[in-house]
Amino acid sequence: MAQWMQMKQLIPYLAPQILNQLYTPSFPLDVRCYLANWIEEQRWEDFEPEKVDQESQAVSLLDQIISCLQSLAGQNPNVVERMRLQHISKNMSMFRSQPLQLVLTVRDVLRKERELLSRASTQIPAIAHFSQDPMAVAPTTRDVDLLVLKVLDIQNCRQQIHQLQEELNWERQNYESMQGPLQPTQTNGMDPSMSEVTKLQTNINQHEYNGQVIAKKRIQLLQEAVTSLEKCQSHLISRIKAWRWEQHQATIGHPFDDNLSPLQTCSLMVDKQPPQVIKTQSKFSTTVRYLLGDKVAPGKPVLIKAQIITEAQARNLRQLGTVPSENVGELINNTAILEHTSSKSTCATFRNMSIKKIKRADRKGSESVTEEKFALFFTTEISITGCDTPYRIQMISVPVVVIVHGSQDNNALATIIWDCAFSEPDRIPFVVPERVPWKQMCVTLNSKFMSDVGTERCFDSYNQHFLAQKIFDKPDIAGDYSNMLVSWAQFNKEMLPGRPFTFWQWFDGVIELTKRHLKSYWSDGLIFGFIGKQHLHLILKDRPNGTFLLRFSDSEIGGITIAYVAPSENGGQKIQNIQPATKRDLEIRSLGNRIRDIDFITHVYPDLPKNDVFRRYYTDNPLPRDTSGYLVVSIQTKVGVEPLCDSPQCSETPQDHNSSLYSMDQGNRASASPFYSLSPHQQTAFQPVPGPLQGMYTDLSSPNRLFPASNLSQGPPTEMEIQEILDTFSD
Numbered sequence: 001m002a003q004w005m006q007m008k009q010l011i012p013y014l015a016p017q018i019l020n021q022l023y024t025p026s027f028p029l030d031v032r033c034y035l036a037n038w039i040e041e042q043r044w045e046d047f048e049p050e051k052v053d054q055e056s057q058a059v060s061l062l063d064q065i066i067s068c069l070q071s072l073a074g075q076n077p078n079v080v081e082r083m084r085l086q087h088i089s090k091n092m093s094m095f096r097s098q099p100l101q102l103v104l105t106v107r108d109v110l111r112k113e114r115e116l117l118s119r120a121s122t123q124i125p126a127i128a129h130f131s132q133d134p135m136a137v138a139p140t141t142r143d144v145d146l147l148v149l150k151v152l153d154i155q156n157c158r159q160q161i162h163q164l165q166e167e168l169n170w171e172r173q174n175y176e177s178m179q180g181p182l183q184p185t186q187t188n189g190m191d192p193s194m195s196e197v198t199k200l201q202t203n204i205n206q207h208e209y210n211g212q213v214i215a216k217k218r219i220q221l222l223q224e225a226v227t228s229l230e231k232c233q234s235h236l237i238s239r240i241k242a243w244r245w246e247q248h249q250a251t252i253g254h255p256f257d258d259n260l261s262p263l264q265t266c267s268l269m270v271d272k273q274p275p276q277v278i279k280t281q282s283k284f285s286t287t288v289r290y291l292l293g294d295k296v297a298p299g300k301p302v303l304i305k306a307q308i309i310t311e312a313q314a315r316n317l318r319q320l321g322t323v324p325s326e327n328v329g330e331l332i333n334n335t336a337i338l339e340h341t342s343s344k345s346t347c348a349t350f351r352n353m354s355i356k357k358i359k360r361a362d363r364k365g366s367e368s369v370t371e372e373k374f375a376l377f378f379t380t381e382i383s384i385t386g387c388d389t390p391y392r393i394q395m396i397s398v399p400v401v402v403i404v405h406g407s408q409d410n411n412a413l414a415t416i417i418w419d420c421a422f423s424e425p426d427r428i429p430f431v432v433p434e435r436v437p438w439k440q441m442c443v444t445l446n447s448k449f450m451s452d453v454g455t456e457r458c459f460d461s462y463n464q465h466f467l468a469q470k471i472f473d474k475p476d477i478a479g480d481y482s483n484m485l486v487s488w489a490q491f492n493k494e495m496l497p498g499r500p501f502t503f504w505q506w507f508d509g510v511i512e513l514t515k516r517h518l519k520s521y522w523s524d525g526l527i528f529g530f531i532g533k534q535h536l537h538l539i540l541k542d543r544p545n546g547t548f549l550l551r552f553s554d555s556e557i558g559g560i561t562i563a564y565v566a567p568s569e570n571g572g573q574k575i576q577n578i579q580p581a582t583k584r585d586l587e588i589r590s591l592g593n594r595i596r597d598i599d600f601i602t603h604v605y606p607d608l609p610k611n612d613v614f615r616r617y618y619t620d621n622p623l624p625r626d627t628s629g630y631l632v633v634s635i636q637t638k639v640g641v642e643p644l645c646d647s648p649q650c651s652e653t654p655q656d657h658n659s660s661l662y663s664m665d666q667g668n669r670a671s672a673s674p675f676y677s678l679s680p681h682q683q684t685a686f687q688p689v690p691g692p693l694q695g696m697y698t699d700l701s702s703p704n705r706l707f708p709a710s711n712l713s714q715g716p717p718t719e720m721e722i723q724e725i726l727d728t729f730s731d
Helices: 002-013 016-022 029-034 036-041 052-075 079-097 099-123 125-131 141-179 196-252 261-271 286-291 311-320 406-422 438-453 461-472 488-492 503-523 533-540 583-588 591-597 610-617 654-658 719-730
Strands: 303-310 329-332 335-337 354-358 374-382 391-396 435-437 485-487 547-552 559-567 573-577 686-688 696-699 702-708
Touching: 002 036, 002 099, 002 438, 016 099, 016 461, 029 036, 029 052, 029 079, 036 099, 052 079, 052 099, 079 099, 079 610, 141 196, 196 406, 196 438, 303 311, 303 329, 311 374, 311 391, 406 438, 406 488, 406 503, 435 438, 438 461, 438 485, 438 503, 461 488, 461 503, 461 533, 485 488, 488 503, 503 547, 503 559, 503 583, 503 591, 533 547, 533 559, 533 573, 591 610
Parallel strands: none
Antiparallel strands: 303 335, 303 374, 329 354, 374 391, 435 485, 547 559, 559 573, 686 696, 696 702
């Protein structure tokens, strides 16, 4: 499944044409996604077109694919996904006449994926970075094991040299002691080569030679060990930098594992090498030392101090090593103790740190305070067991924007997102490009949306295309925007054409609405989401009346609307869009109940019965009778204007059809009433009482309740009349 994990990172960058060529109707993207693990476990490369004898194996694989899809469909609680899986399974059955065609198609798809990934690693470095295994650049167990073996060989050499030196000292002592007494024997005809002195001399020479060989081997092993250590250290430092970069990217929703235990284990293993090997210890980053939590010398607590610095101070610190001396802001509770955790790591928590005052820089042109970036500068000193000099550790945070009011939060967040999404690793603080490719922007929006909403459903090609149309103000349906450049001004500086808000402000409103009220609907695939009205007409124009879909409002922040096919006056069809429901509206009545209320929308696009799809979102129960005899009041969604009654009295007055009294809907902002909004989307009918009680009105849901009212045929009620009605209800 490793290949598919990389492809998921790459797919948002690919143009729709490439995706359509890669995943054809014969092998759709859904099959690749649902069966990713199983697919990558099979031996597709073994199949060749000319090998007809492989047909039985191909049939077996096809049967397994169909069986897996049917099993997934049966287990999936989501009605939409279950029906989609069943449809895909049925389509795959068409390969039974040509099973080899299927396996060859899968083989070619996997080949093309590998080719795209290989090309992307050079053309789009960011993809290569995020697609790799998070620990791929960390020192592996094998690397450390090789280093340990080198160290053991060095220790063995030392022992051998020590043993040889002892034997050599013994032989030399014996040789010197025998030099005097044995000299006369050399004159009485004895063979010198057989003498004890000669044997000792030979042993001494052999020991000296062996010692030189082992010494050379030891030097070579030391050099190899130092090289291996440098490799482990380099990989470890690179992994630490990558970890910090992943932490940086987590701001925009990228996955991030904050567990430092694997890195700490690697650093400890590398650090425990003998002194003769640690010749490159000075190359270790202080960050590595910071990971050595269990080696911090006992004694007084380690105190970490925070200071707020400007972008210029952060740049000087990075480039020149100049420690900021000027205080541009005053922090309260800016110190914390470095504490050990149960996971053998260390942590400092600033629980109540806050900014008392801030000194801002001079702004240029139209620059806003929400575009000014600061950073937190952390410093401390720690003493490591076995080290004489304490280590000074300093680190700057990701960019920080200082605001004074909640209304600035949205624009400040845009500044942070732009910086964290599009800055390069190891950049000069806080340099970030003014323009970025749309494909990068699209990945960022997708990651932020999925992270904040808490969903695994990503944007499809329709969503991506519409977002590009909106930010570039290009309503034409055709066009490839992947290589177009998006500017900071287009993202959150300039207002969208004809709108009082920026692109980011609109998109953030969609995130907020979905997170609070629509997460399940979106995750279940019930919300089409981002789609323009032109594209909407194209996909709905051939659908039967009552077909509808849910789309995010294009005209206001944080709204969702129902677009549906309705009959037109001339007998044809037209596409209608119901007034968007906002967060406030959905707090009054949920989206599921609103959809159930509207009878003339019957099928979710493309052709799913709405009650089958939305049934689990219906929450209203039959109204119980109150103990006092009253029925509980509920709100019901109505679309358009309906007459109050069907009696002859009402039908005689044509204007009655346009002068109804509607129920109270606080979510409708169109009314000018200071009391409650009178919405033509939610109605409760009031029936005039005939006979002696003429001039009184009754609520049809509670016939026993009477209240005075004006004749509705004379026009809408006044605010005073509305207040009387409300007072009657409260009584």
